[in-house]
Amino acid sequence: xxxxxxxxxxxxxxxxEIEETFVRSAGPGGQNVNKVSSAVQLRFxxxxxPNIPEAMKRRVAVxxxxxxxxxxIIVITANAYRDQPMNRADAQQRLVDLLxxxxxxxxxxxxxxxxFASKQRRLEGKAIRSSTKSLRNRRPDLDGA
Numbered sequence: 571x572x573x574x575x576x577x578x579x580x581x582x583x584x585x586x587e588i589e590e591t592f593v594r595s596a597g598p599g600g601q602n603v604n605k606v607s608s609a610v611q612l613r614f615x616x617x618x619x620p621n622i623p624e625a626m627k628r629r630v631a632v633x634x635x636x637x638x639x640x641x642x643i644i645v646i647t648a649n650a651y652r653d654q655p656m657n658r659a660d661a662q663q664r665l666v667d668l669l670x671x672x673x674x675x676x677x678x679x680x681x682x683x684x685x686f687a688s689k690q691r692r693l694e695g696k697a698i699r700s701s702t703k704s705l706r707n708r709r710p711d712l713d714g715a
Contacts, residue, residue: 609649617642630672
């Protein structure tokens with residue numbers, strides 16, 4: 571039995587949850603492209619995974635974007651390399667990176683008020699800018715003095 575794929579200290583996924591299919595890749599490679607299925611299409615059923623907490627599933631679903639199907643399956647296609655094992659490793663690493671990013675709980679923002687000094691600096695800057703702009707609207711002094 572293969573070792574589980576570690577996401578965080580508490581979360582790991584079983585490699586049997588990942589389904590890989592190999593398809594023909596587009597791009598460079600000459601005649602090799604037409605014969606060898608080197609691209610990898612990795613599928614991971616996020617919503618059915620028993621090892622991932624619900625809150626993490628929601629965050630990963632948002633991060634996955636259009637890579638997530640309506641059924642809750644993440645689909646990652648890797649075809650950057652001409653070598654099937656390298657594409658396979660790339661797809662798995664991209665899945666792990668996505669899950670690690672979803673495991674990070676965003677820090678709640680604490681509302682703060684601007685300080686009195688920062689308000690003063692802002693108003694001083696506005697006054698300087700206002701005087702600069704008001705000087706533009708004046709007619710030139712033609713007396714030459």
